[in-house]
Amino acid sequence: MNYTDMLIDFYGEKEKKAELREFFKGWGGVTKKEYESLASVRKFQKEMGFKASLKRHYIFEKLHGESSKFCLMSSDWRSEVISCFNxxxxxxxxxxKNLYDIIVRTAQKPVTRLRCVTASLYDEKYNSLELEQIGSILEVDREYILKTSRTANGKGVLKVKAHDSFLTYGDNKVFYCDLVEKFGNDFLVQDVIKQxxxxxxxxxxxxxxxxxxxxxxxxxxxxxxxxxxxxxxxxxxxxxxxxxxxxxxxxxxxxxxxxxxxxxxxxxxxxxxxxxxxxxxxxxxxxxxxxxxxxxxxxxxxxxxxxxxxxxxxxxxxxxxxxxxRGALWLYQLVTGLPLFRQFSQEIVDYLRDQKNNPSGRYLQSINYKRMQVSNKKSKKTIEARMRKFASKIKSMVKNRLSRALYGQAFARRKNEKN
Missing domain, CATH: 3.30.470.20 (ATP-grasp fold, B domain)
Known part of the structure; x- marks a missing residue:
């Protein structure tokens, strides 16, 4: 029997059948055991009102030798379900990250030597700093980690080296007076962790x-x-x-x-x-x-x-x-071979199902919050587009007026030369 096609049909992915056939072929196909296991996952999660990701559940089965109906692999879990907890x-x-020394009460963290919050400079203890004081805080020829403080997923992380009046990373040099221009209004410089x-x-x-x-x-x-x-x-x-x-x-x-x-x-x-x-x-x-x-x-x-x-x-x-x-929750489970909520899986799935059916529950609130965020982003993009259009119009007007003025000056100059 062709368990690959049976599995694709069971998951309702017929429109992607050709693509999925190639995908499964690359992993060695679908066995009877895998079909039965993955079909039971799909059936359970559908009954609970949740989505099941065919590819991710299949890879989980291949990597760890078995699947779990409690593995929550759909990307929806990140934006909607985790919002029920956070x-x-x-x-x-x-x-x-500039607030970690206030929020996270432990001495077991890297020392922050310099922090920039909304373009204002501070030291480790949140005392205000002047630009010329940076050189006395960062030790010359020492390496540090520079991070932008409001980003995630490893963005804005650099290993830098301090000098008298500037930082270097790779072939780049940034003078202390240009730090805000280069790295933005919010960043911090920490000691390198010795691992x-x-x-x-x-x-x-x-x-x-x-x-x-x-x-x-x-x-x-x-x-x-x-x-x-x-x-x-x-x-x-x-x-x-x-x-x-x-x-x-x-x-x-x-x-x-x-x-x-x-x-x-x-x-x-x-x-x-x-x-x-x-x-x-x-x-x-x-x-x-x-x-x-x-x-x-x-x-x-x-x-x-x-x-x-x-x-x-x-x-x-x-x-x-x-x-x-937040985080890529499907990756957590694929890497560890464990369902997201471990021994509490049944209790929490029941809780999430109840929340989905509760108009005042956190699940629907989280969806409404997500929609509000999307709406705000769209509004922001619309406003930014209008501002760009307005700025372009002003620029064009200024350019035209300047051109007319220059043309007038040139015309007057030629007229005077003729006289």
Missing amino acids: DMEFIEYYCD HSLISNIHPESVNSLRMVTLRWQGEIHFVMAFLRVGAEGRANDNAGTGGLCVGVSDNGKLDNFAIDKALNCISIHPTTGYDFRRPVTIPNYETFKSFVINLHQDIPHHDFVSWDVAIGDDGLPVFIEHNF
């Missing part, structure tokens, strides 16, 4: 951090899952979206023997450093890391589902880098 209106406040040799050996140019997930459920905070994020191609960040790799971490801290990239390729050898992921490695003091993120979550009352980026310090202890309130 207050999206407060995300901007919690995500500003454990077990982890730095994988890709020394980046801080290879753990993405650890905690969940507040029924009034108690639980550790859910974790995976290691590894940089590539000499870049300073470790995000999968910028070319990095992800490695699953078991509950006892042991790394999986393969990595996954954004294109969902399985990788045994690091493409840049040649590191062999098949060698056995266990995160030191892993239970301490779990307790660390659970304790940090207690200071985040508006969000019940939090992803933490935590470095493994050279002393084997956790170092906070940042927290996130």
